[in-house]
Amino acid sequence: xxxxxxxxxxxxxxxxxxxxxxxxxxxxxxxxxxxxxxxxxxxxxxxxxxxxxxxxxxxxxxxxxxxxxxxxxxxxxxxxxxxxxxxxxxxxxxxxxxxxxxxxxxxxxxxxxxxxxxxxxxxxxxxxxxxxxxxxxxxxxxxxxxxxxxxxxxxxxxxxxxxxxxxxxxxxxxxxxxxxxxxxxxxxxxxxxxxxxxxxxxxxxxxxxxxxxxxxxxxxxxxxxxxxxxxxxxxxxxxxxxxxxxxxxxxxxxxxxxxxxxxxxxxxxxxxxxxxxxxxxxxxxxxxxxxxxxxxxxxxxxxxxxxxxxxxxxxxxxxxxxxxxxxxxxxxxxxxxxxxxxxxxxxxxxxxxxxxxxxxxxxxxxxxxxxxxxxxxxxxxxxxxxxxxxxxxxxxxxxxxxxxxxxxxxxxxxxxxxxxxxxxxxxxxxxxxxxxxxxxxxxxxxxxxxxxxxxxxxxxxxxxxxxxxxxxxxxxxxxxxxxxxxxxxxxxxxxxxxxxxxxxxxxxxxxxxxxxxxxxxxxxxxxxxxxxxxxxxxxxxxxxxxx
DNA sequence: CTAGGGTTAG
Numbered sequence: 001x002x003x004x005x006x007x008x009x010x011x012x013x014x015x016x017x018x019x020x021x022x023x024x025x026x027x028x029x030x031x032x033x034x035x036x037x038x039x040x041x042x043x044x045x046x047x048x049x050x051x052x053x054x055x056x057x058x059x060x061x062x063x064x065x066x067x068x069x070x071x072x073x074x075x076x077x078x079x080x081x082x083x084x085x086x087x088x089x090x091x092x093x094x095x096x097x098x099x100x101x102x103x104x105x106x107x108x109x110x111x112x113x114x115x116x117x118x119x120x121x122x123x124x125x126x127x128x129x130x131x132x133x134x135x136x137x138x139x140x141x142x143x144x145x146x147x148x149x150x151x152x153x154x155x156x157x158x159x160x161x162x163x164x165x166x167x168x169x170x171x172x173x174x175x176x177x178x179x180x181x182x183x184x185x186x187x188x189x190x191x192x193x194x195x196x197x198x199x200x201x202x203x204x205x206x207x208x209x210x211x212x213x214x215x216x217x218x219x220x221x222x223x224x225x226x227x228x229x230x231x232x233x234x235x236x237x238x239x240x241x242x243x244x245x246x247x248x249x250x251x252x253x254x255x256x257x258x259x260x261x262x263x264x265x266x267x268x269x270x271x272x273x274x275x276x277x278x279x280x281x282x283x284x285x286x287x288x289x290x291x292x293x294x295x296x297x298x299x300x301x302x303x304x305x306x307x308x309x310x311x312x313x314x315x316x317x318x319x320x321x322x323x324x325x326x327x328x329x330x331x332x333x334x335x336x337x338x339x340x341x342x343x344x345x346x347x348x349x350x351x352x353x354x355x356x357x358x359x360x361x362x363x364x365x366x367x368x369x370x371x372x373x374x375x376x377x378x379x380x381x382x383x384x385x386x387x388x389x390x391x392x393x394x395x396x397x398x399x400x401x402x403x404x405x406x407x408x409x410x411x412x413x414x415x416x417x418x419x420x421x422x423x424x425x426x427x428x429x430x431x432x433x434x435x436x437x438x439x440x441x442x443x444x445x446x447x448x449x450x451x452x453x454x455x456x457x458x459x460x461x462x463x464x465x466x467x468x469x470x471x472x473x474x475x476x477x478x479x480x481x482x483x484x485x486x487x488x489x490x491x492x493x494x495x496x497x498x499x500x501x502x503x504x505x506x507x508x509x510x511x512x513x514x515x516x517x518x519x520x521x522x523x524x525x526x527x528x529x530x531x532x533x534x535x536x537x538x539x540x541x542x543x544x545x546x547x
Numbered sequence: 548c549t550a551g552g553g554t555t556a557g
Contacts (some may be wrong), residue, residue, distance in 0.1 A: 153550040215552040318555040
């Protein structure tokens with residue numbers, strides 16, 4: 001995590017400009033210090049500008065643009081300053097600038113040193129720029145930096161994780177001294193390729209394992225959704241830090257083990273390891289999935305207790321999502337408005353939440369505000385907007401936004417967007433248009449879309465189109481009973497009990513088991529539909545808004 | 548001043 005590193009203030013900075021850098025934790029105070037320097041004619045110290053650059057490039061999160069502005073004003077930066085800029089850019093949101101700086105350095109005939117290469121290679125790895133990385137490897141050899149341990153380990157990591165793992169292996173085997181870093185780099189490389197056997201073998205052969213070695217392996221299992229193996233190692237690990245705990249917590253969350261994730265968190269608290277923002281992100285996601293508002297609020301207050309600097313965009317977005325999914329849309333809106341910095345996901349989370357809760361008008365109003373503020377919406381934004389239109393039954397408006405998405409913003413609609421449109425048309429009873437729309441879609445309609453059409457056909461009592469939708473649906477899924485029940489219900493709703501019976505028999509023939517047994521017998525009409533499609537089947541298939 | 552591990556929305 002970038003902010004982790006920010007907490008460390010380099011020792012060389014502390015001595016020259018006393019302790020002001022400790023207090024500079026955000027861009028605003030940094031600008032104040034800058035102004036102070038300018039007023040004093042940079043008399044504060046010979047390295048004032050260098051320190052400013054270091055602070056903005058490396059220490060302060062999100063100040064890299066400012067660092068670039070400062071850097072551009074220096075006529076002849078020294079190698080330290082070049083390295084600082086490359087380092088800061090490599091860990092920023094746009095690592096390509098690190099590579100650009102490196103080429104600029106070359107052009108201006110500044111010789112890179114052994115600090116330079118780990119930073120540039122890190123950028124290449126993050127960007128997955130294999131060819132660029134290979135070129136830099138060549139330069140490293142030419143300049144004789146290959147034996148440098150830091151450079152070598154970063155090279156191993158680069159080749160293992162995004163290039164040719166054989167090159168990584170060669171470098172690894174030829175290393176005079178192989179420390180835990182090199183071993184872990186190989187482990188993570190194999191794991192990233194899904195080669196868990198080799199990853200485990202490297203891990204087992206490692207004589208001296210440090211905490212990261214264990215964390216790499218535990219994370220690999222957790223990401224591969226093998227929580228049993230992850231847990232096994234987790235129970236053996238001699239020492240656990242926050243990353244170890246986070247690996248387990250996020251692993252459980254992504255495997256649907258939200259309850260276990262919360263249990264592990266309790267365990268973590270007991271051992272005294274302090275959670276961080278990554279822990280909180282996973283936990284909020286777990287609460288959202290469980291709909292556990294009480295726990296979600298607890299996590300929220302824990303975050304506030306951790307200090308204001310932890311409440312950033314990521315956590316804010318997760319909070320919005322949690323409150324919305326737990327049914328407290330007012331709190332979600334409150335969090336949204338309280339955020340000083342918002343990104344597209346913040347808008348998406350709140351728009352999705354509002355649309356989800358049926359606040360169609362509010363969703364569209366907020367979307368208008370988003371456009372006024374010139375925040376560029378993406379596909380997820382439009383999914384929320386279309387859901388709102390569908391919910392409000394505004395077909396014309398929905399079609400307008402659909403066009404705006406395609407033509408105005410150049411966003412290619414995906415199955416979700418098409419699904420919203422089909423749902424919108426179907427609800428309005430425009431069945432022919434809905435079917436026509438599906439015919440003309442650029443993507444292959446999935447089961448959800450056919451099911452939507454089937455549902456709409458049932459509601460509007462159109463047997464013929466219902467049959468067609470069902471045929472398509474059967475091609476997609478042969479393992480779900482809901483579809484058959486839904487079709488049989490269409491016939492039932494128009495008193496064609498014979499046909500209804502036929503479908504039921506078809507189900508039995510194929511061996512489909514009906515999950516909700518009782519509803520078929522006693523229910524009729526609307527109640528039947530609701531009863532048959534209750535809870536999980538609706539929720540998991542994107543029908544949450546329908547009822 | 549240097550290397551390896553963790554993250555929300557859909």
